[in-house]
Amino acid sequence: MNSLEEVDDFVKNGHRHYLPHLSIDPVIFGYHDQQLKILLLKWKGLNGWGLPGGFIQRREPLSQAAHRILQERTGLESIFLQQFHIFGDSPYRLQERSTSEFRANYGLEVNDDNWLFERTLSVGYFALVDYSKVSVRTDFFTEDYQWWDVKQVPPLLFDQSEVVEKALATLRLQIYHQPIGYNLLPEKFTLPEIHTLYETILGKELDQRNFSKKLVALGLIKKLAEQRAIGPHRSPYLYQFEKEAYEDALKQGIVHTY
């Protein structure tokens, strides 16, 4: 959606193609430089940051819509994507913005009852993606994008700060029940790398030695013969996820005791 005709049609007729009152807002997590990051878009005109969301087509299954939106925004297919909450307690969205402001910012004519200005509930998804494989596409409404360290996310538009917070909380809880990392790390990685990833996600220190022992004991990762050169120190071995054990753990969950 880049040409002015397309945008005009989207604003004027979008309610015929999309379900009104609902949007999908994915929190896209990536990992780089020992930092957990999320992808944000800068909205033209509104001059603020927000999630790379989209709308659900009238006859499109919800989960399919989520995958489509992610694909359109990042080029990624078949990645870890999970719904975690629907937000509908702060009843306004664009409503806070007047249609005249919209007109001024984008030079588009809109009526006061335009569908984009109605109350919108937001379906929250979170995605875990390989940072290096993302190629972001901006469109008419978004003038910029940036990966932000989760520790330094700026205030977001609408109620989206709450969305990000809840996504992070869900991820932190889930890491106790499911293996995480397959989509956040390159295919081959070192023990210190996955160790730092987990520390970063959980926001606390984990004993290196015990952590590695645990992952190996669970059968989730296996040691390769190769090593990585990292400068003036001992070279760490490379590891790989055990696909089967990983999938099993994803499905069945790592349940603990009572």
Place this chain on the structure above:
Amino acid sequence: MNSLEEVDDFVKNGHRHYLPHLSIDPVIFGYHDQQLKILLLKWKGLNGWGLPGGFIQRREPLSQAAHRILQERTGLESIFLQQFHIFGDSPYRLQERSTSEFRANYGLEVNDDNWLFERTLSVGYFALVDYSKVSVRTDFFTEDYQWWDVKQVPPLLFDQSEVVEKALATLRLQIYHQPIGYNLLPEKFTLPEIHTLYETILGKELDQRNFSKKLVALGLIKKLAEQRAIGPHRSPYLYQFEKEAYEDALKQGIVHTY
């Protein structure tokens, strides 16, 4: 909503008061006779069982809508109620039913583009309630209600069997992280009672002795001086939840290790 005028207005003008394309469908869990049960309504005309759902008012916060619907259906206020998923992959709802069938069943005139027949996504909530305090109100569309053992739930209308399944799965997972029982048991209960409740929810046996030890060790329950007479056997002591420890555990969660 019982008089024919009210119903007619709801069908014809409901889309002005409620958000279209969205419904809230609560899975209401109660506990009785050592069985975990859910409350289902029998829909007049459709001749099938379904969840006691409702719609979201146009300017009403989502969580408030959920509480209102539950209150209207069961008379209960301020109970444990939690959103767990939004279902939108089977894109149809009443759509499968023709408007003519509707006309025949209820004797109401409806157009083919009536809002009730459009695609509807369902926001799933689950509630834990004191079985004995529920007083169900049926209305024009529902002719009967019944508590069903979760092990013997009949096939449900639309995609609601999936909703119930997911609710149960969420409850079973959550029981590892949060105390559960405050809303499902009477104020005073015995160890065997809470023990059976947990076994029933999890669907597996738990050692009585170790289970009790754990609950007491966590400080979640405290022993009272009273006992309950249960016939020709040793009388069990009554217990009560420790409100503070319980609330703490609810908030912080009972996290396990890595």
Place this chain on the structure above:
DNA sequence: AAAATATTCCGTAAAATTTACGAATTAAGA
């Protein structure tokens, strides 16, 4: 070539938690 430095990783033991189960206690009926 040896020493210094920074990092990886192997191994063991203590502590805590979970699991398993024997046996004493108790209330009512026979």
Place this chain on the structure above:
DNA sequence: TCTTAATTCGTAAATTTTACGGAATATTTT
């Protein structure tokens, strides 16, 4: 008073988690 069936107490083994010492290793510096 004895029997029966359920509750409750207590202890020990097994497993898991936590803690931490120290060896191995790849460069740069001396």
